[in-house]
Amino acid sequence: MHKEFLQQAIELACSNVTNNNGGPYGAIIVKNGEIIAASGNCVTANIDPTAHAEVMAIRNACQALKNFKLSNCILYTSCEPCPMCLGAIYWARLKKVYFACNRKDAANAGFDDSFIYDEIPLPPEKRHIAMLHLVVPDAEKPFTAWNTQEGITLY
Amino acid sequence: MHKEFLQQAIELACSNVTNNNGGPYGAIIVKNGEIIAASGNCVTANIDPTAHAEVMAIRNACQALKNFKLSNCILYTSCEPCPMCLGAIYWARLKKVYFACNRKDAANAGFDDSFIYDEIPLPPEKRHIAMLHLVVPDAEKPFTAWNTQEGITLY
Numbered sequence: 001m002h003k004e005f006l007q008q009a010i011e012l013a014c015s016n017v018t019n020n021n022g023g024p025y026g027a028i029i030v031k032n033g034e035i036i037a038a039s040g041n042c043v044t045a046n047i048d049p050t051a052h053a054e055v056m057a058i059r060n061a062c063q064a065l066k067n068f069k070l071s072n073c074i075l076y077t078s079c080e081p082c083p084m085c086l087g088a089i090y091w092a093r094l095k096k097v098y099f100a101c102n103r104k105d106a107a108n109a110g111f112d113d114s115f116i117y118d119e120i121p122l123p124p125e126k127r128h129i130a131m132l133h134l135v136v137p138d139a140e141k142p143f144t145a146w147n148t149q150e151g152i153t154l155y
Numbered sequence: 156m157h158k159e160f161l162q163q164a165i166e167l168a169c170s171n172v173t174n175n176n177g178g179p180y181g182a183i184i185v186k187n188g189e190i191i192a193a194s195g196n197c198v199t200a201n202i203d204p205t206a207h208a209e210v211m212a213i214r215n216a217c218q219a220l221k222n223f224k225l226s227n228c229i230l231y232t233s234c235e236p237c238p239m240c241l242g243a244i245y246w247a248r249l250k251k252v253y254f255a256c257n258r259k260d261a262a263n264a265g266f267d268d269s270f271i272y273d274e275i276p277l278p279p280e281k282r283h284i285a286m287l288h289l290v291v292p293d294a295e296k297p298f299t300a301w302n303t304q305e306g307i308t309l310y
């Protein structure tokens with residue numbers, strides 16, 4: 001069952017290349033044994049660097065369920081998620097993830113995403129894209145607003 | 156200059172709470188000293204768990220420039236990016252990031268994103284959301300398709 005859904009994610013990744021939508025990746029989201037969303041990588045077609053297959057499948061699944069949590073859903077992806085997609089998987093509260101290629105397979109094929117994994121443990125200011133903390137007044141005001149505002153939608 | 160843009164990101168984060176768009180976060184993207192995109196967190200308004208302020212600002216900036224790379228752009232965000240947003244920043248090829256609150260400030264205010272940072276170094280199958288590698292036939296077929304297809308759009 002899991003392998004069948006993975007095969008479908010792989011087929012999607014292949015057709016995504018043929019259709020020139022974006023990179024060679026595909027992802028499927030399944031709830032109660034049924035596919036509720038599927039997408040290839042749409043970075044170039046959508047002019048959106050965040051439109052990885054997993055992110056797109058998550059977005060589509062949330063629209064399909066009208067819910068920003070995918071608690072009982074499983075993600076099947078043709079390749080091990082990058083850190084961006086890993087983060088998206090946690091925010092979407094997915095139940096489990098199955099992947100076909102791992103990051104070594106991807107690197108062997110010329111797709112090396114591991115550089116972002118290597119950047120994460122570095123101090124923010126030492127990363128290749130420097131991330132700098134500046135002290136400004138009222139930086140915590142948005143959190144105070146959130147904690148005192150009535151009627152907010154929790155997520 | 157950098158602090159002024161950060162102040163604007165903080166104001167955006169505050170109004171985002173008042174407008175009930177989503178969480179208390181705001182992000183601005185600047186190119187050549189001009190704001191080209193700005194967004195608050197839109198997770199609940201858009202029913203999209205990936206719609207963090209940074210991701211939304213990146214998407215908007217790419218649409219504005221009609222380019223999926225933001226090479227000479229700077230991101231200003233009211234709070235240190237989570238791993239999803241960090242990944243998005245790398246994929247968008249941003250030049251630099253400035254943030255106001257760091258992850259400790261956020262945790263002190265009750266917003267603790269550090270659990271995802273803690274999950275990343277774990278073996279995928281040991282994470283709270285288990286990520287399982289299954290060996291299936293033709294898993295590398297999408298990469299082969301990509302490497303042999305003519306006329307693909309590189310990204």
